[in-house]
Amino acid sequence: MPAPARGEHVHLDPPGPEPSARGRFGEFGGRFVPETLVPALLELEDEFRVAWASDEFRAELAALLESYAGRPTPVTECRRLSERLGVRVLLKREDLTHTGSHKINNVLGQALLTRRMGKQRVIAETGAGQHGVATATAAALFGLDCIVFMGAVDVERQALNVFRMQLLGAEVVPVTSGSATLKDAINDALRDWVATVEHTHYCIGSVVGPHPYPWIVREFQRVVGDEARRQCCELLDGADPEVVVACVGGGSNAMGTFAGFLETSARLVGVEAGGLGIESGKHGASVERGVPGVLHGARSLYLQDEDGQILEAHSISAGLDYPGVGPEHAALAADGRAEYHAATDEEALEGFRLLSVTEGIVPALEPAHAIGWLAREAGRSVPTGSTVLLTLSGRGDKDAAQVAERITGEPLP
Amino acid sequence: MKLESTLRARRDAGHKLVVPYVTGGLGAGWTDVVRAVAAAGADAIEVGIPFSDPVMDGRTIQEASQRALDIGATPAAIVAALGDVDIEVPLVVMTYYNPVAHAGHERFAASLAASGVDGAIVPDLPLDELDGWADAADSAGVETVLLAAPNTSDDRLRAICERSRGFVYGVALMGITGERETLARQAVEMGRRCKAATDRPVLLGVGISNSAQVAEAAAAADGVIVGSALVRRLLEGGGPEAAAAFVAELRTGLDT
Numbered sequence: 001m002p003a004p005a006r007g008e009h010v011h012l013d014p015p016g017p018e019p020s021a022r023g024r025f026g027e028f029g030g031r032f033v034p035e036t037l038v039p040a041l042l043e044l045e046d047e048f049r050v051a052w053a054s055d056e057f058r059a060e061l062a063a064l065l066e067s068y069a070g071r072p073t074p075v076t077e078c079r080r081l082s083e084r085l086g087v088r089v090l091l092k093r094e095d096l097t098h099t100g101s102h103k104i105n106n107v108l109g110q111a112l113l114t115r116r117m118g119k120q121r122v123i124a125e126t127g128a129g130q131h132g133v134a135t136a137t138a139a140a141l142f143g144l145d146c147i148v149f150m151g152a153v154d155v156e157r158q159a160l161n162v163f164r165m166q167l168l169g170a171e172v173v174p175v176t177s178g179s180a181t182l183k184d185a186i187n188d189a190l191r192d193w194v195a196t197v198e199h200t201h202y203c204i205g206s207v208v209g210p211h212p213y214p215w216i217v218r219e220f221q222r223v224v225g226d227e228a229r230r231q232c233c234e235l236l237d238g239a240d241p242e243v244v245v246a247c248v249g250g251g252s253n254a255m256g257t258f259a260g261f262l263e264t265s266a267r268l269v270g271v272e273a274g275g276l277g278i279e280s281g282k283h284g285a286s287v288e289r290g291v292p293g294v295l296h297g298a299r300s301l302y303l304q305d306e307d308g309q310i311l312e313a314h315s316i317s318a319g320l321d322y323p324g325v326g327p328e329h330a331a332l333a334a335d336g337r338a339e340y341h342a343a344t345d346e347e348a349l350e351g352f353r354l355l356s357v358t359e360g361i362v363p364a365l366e367p368a369h370a371i372g373w374l375a376r377e378a379g380r381s382v383p384t385g386s387t388v389l390l391t392l393s394g395r396g397d398k399d400a401a402q403v404a405e406r407i408t409g410e411p412l413p
Numbered sequence: 414m415k416l417e418s419t420l421r422a423r424r425d426a427g428h429k430l431v432v433p434y435v436t437g438g439l440g441a442g443w444t445d446v447v448r449a450v451a452a453a454g455a456d457a458i459e460v461g462i463p464f465s466d467p468v469m470d471g472r473t474i475q476e477a478s479q480r481a482l483d484i485g486a487t488p489a490a491i492v493a494a495l496g497d498v499d500i501e502v503p504l505v506v507m508t509y510y511n512p513v514a515h516a517g518h519e520r521f522a523a524s525l526a527a528s529g530v531d532g533a534i535v536p537d538l539p540l541d542e543l544d545g546w547a548d549a550a551d552s553a554g555v556e557t558v559l560l561a562a563p564n565t566s567d568d569r570l571r572a573i574c575e576r577s578r579g580f581v582y583g584v585a586l587m588g589i590t591g592e593r594e595t596l597a598r599q600a601v602e603m604g605r606r607c608k609a610a611t612d613r614p615v616l617l618g619v620g621i622s623n624s625a626q627v628a629e630a631a632a633a634a635d636g637v638i639v640g641s642a643l644v645r646r647l648l649e650g651g652g653p654e655a656a657a658a659f660v661a662e663l664r665t666g667l668d669t
Binding site for chain 1: 465470475559584
């Protein structure tokens with residue numbers, strides 16, 4: 001057994017590459033926002049560039065990730081699951097961080113930036129509630145006012161996280177416009193920000209949005225991939241895993257993971273929400289079925305109709321219920337460095353059960369898609385005997401009630 | 414360039430300018446609303462092409478956009494219908510960038526020109542991202558109106574005024590569209606700064622809701638854009654007559 005991760009120090013690797021001029025990843029990215037937001041985005045870009053190059057800032061973030069968020073997270077060897085699937089499965093355990101998902105990595109960084117910019121208020125969008133909880137947590141830690149926009153549909157299906165945010169002192173604003181899910185929560189957060197930008201920081205939770213957000217969030221999440229690569233090296237006698245897989249909604253845990261492996265020869269796989277099946281039209285497979293467009297400030301791949309109206313996504317997991325994907329993912333897909341596939345609601349539920357019974361780890365429904373995909377592909381596109389690193393982006397407590405109801409047809413008593 | 418020349422001529426003749434906003438596709442009679450506000454004294458008319466995710470818009474225009482989409486409004490049908498309104502007043506469409514990009518810059522610009530639309534406002538396409546669209550619009554003779562915000566720096570404001578066509582749209586507050594109780598404190602300053610930076614017509618819009626606010630804002634600029642206050646009347650069941658009466662009231666307030 002490798003040495004346990006706890007007790008080790010967090011090590012932040014040097015900054016990764018900046019997007020090209022005007023925030024482009026290939027043909028994707030950019031800064032498509034109302035003029036009112038441009039000054040704030042320019043300020044944020046300057047602030048981040050300076051902070052991220054500063055030893056002091058990096059040391060402070062590393063200390064927070066270590067003493068507060070519980071990093072580094074371990075990589076767990078899954079013996080029984082590996083036996084079942086015929087491939088060697090290693091899990092990067094973001095579910096073990098404080099607040100229970102990788103979202104904490106990004107919000108601690110953005111909270112430090114907020115303080116540097118002298119702002120007192122943060123706003124955030126949330127789908128499953130994990131980013132909302134993480135932001136509310138960081139806001140409590142730093143003494144910031146916090147407002148979380150959450151689709152009314154998600155408020156309903158993630159009641160536990162709503163309460164957690166309120167307990168942490170945040171105000172949760174249910175969003176009823178549009179499809180009342182993550183996309184609409186981002187719309188309302190942007191609308192708030194247009195009015196409050198001079199004293200408010202918008203803490204975006206994924207690698208989406210206008211430049212510099214996709215870059216900033218990737219950099220704050222790359223600790224996942226950089227750590228995982230070192231841990232894999234140790235476990236695999238200096239080798240890299242053959243396949244690296246993570247779920248993709250907006251794509252922050254996947255981008256953070258991929259960032260650590262882009263230079264290796266590992267096959268990078270993002271698993272999107274297949275919903276009721278790609279052919280049903282009710283899914284969140286933005287790379288597989290999206291077309292280039294502009295939403296939430298960035299050119300990327302989006303599900304849209306023939307007139308360029310954005311379509312509703314569908315997924316059993318609120319965190320993947322987004323009709324787009326971060327621009328860097330769109331670029332990785334375009335140049336073939338990463339591939340993107342979908343797992344359906346049913347396959348995600350199967351992944352949810354499978355990891356629970358074989359390893360005693362209840363995954364969030366989002367990474368359960370990645371597990372479901374692997375269960376389907378093991379022995380097929382993932383050859384028997386391969387080594388696979390899978391990022392377990394969050395734990396499943398938040399989803400237990402929803403899954404129970406789905407299985408039994410009755411709400412939990 | 415009909416939009417800018419018309420607005421300049423009216424301004425130089427001593428008039429303050431009123432530009433009402435109408436959501437395209439909002440009910441079967443929406444083009445009658447356009448004709449009615451033209452007859453009531455509008456100096457130009459801004460027609461919204463609904464988008465599913467209008468992040469610069471408040472409740473009223475969000476609701477109007479959704480209603481229009483729900484009854485089947487499409488960008489192509491709205492632009493085509495504008496080709497048949499047959500009025501002298503310049504028309505400016507307002508839409509978000511995705512429908513424009515989806516249609517294709519050249520195709521969208523050509524469709525506007527073919528329908529006699531004079532200008533376009535694309536609020537999520539700031540100066541730095543303008544190239545592809547603006548080149549196509551310029552070639553087609555469509556004037557692209559740029560927005561300046563209260564927090565826009567002086568340097569940037571000069572560049573925006575320079576690149577804008579038709580007029581300069583001064584955002585009169587920090588925030589999204591929608592009626593407000595009082596005119597924002599930034600409105601007058603926004604008008605003053607834009608006027609100091611350009612000789613193009615300067616219109617203030619966003620949060621300008623009634624005759625008193627129109628008069629106050631117009632005094633600091635060349636005129637105003639009024640959207641949510643008019644669209645609310647349409648959502649509440651008002652038709653062309655109600656819209657015309659409201660625009661006539663604003664017009665009278667400015668001319669007396």
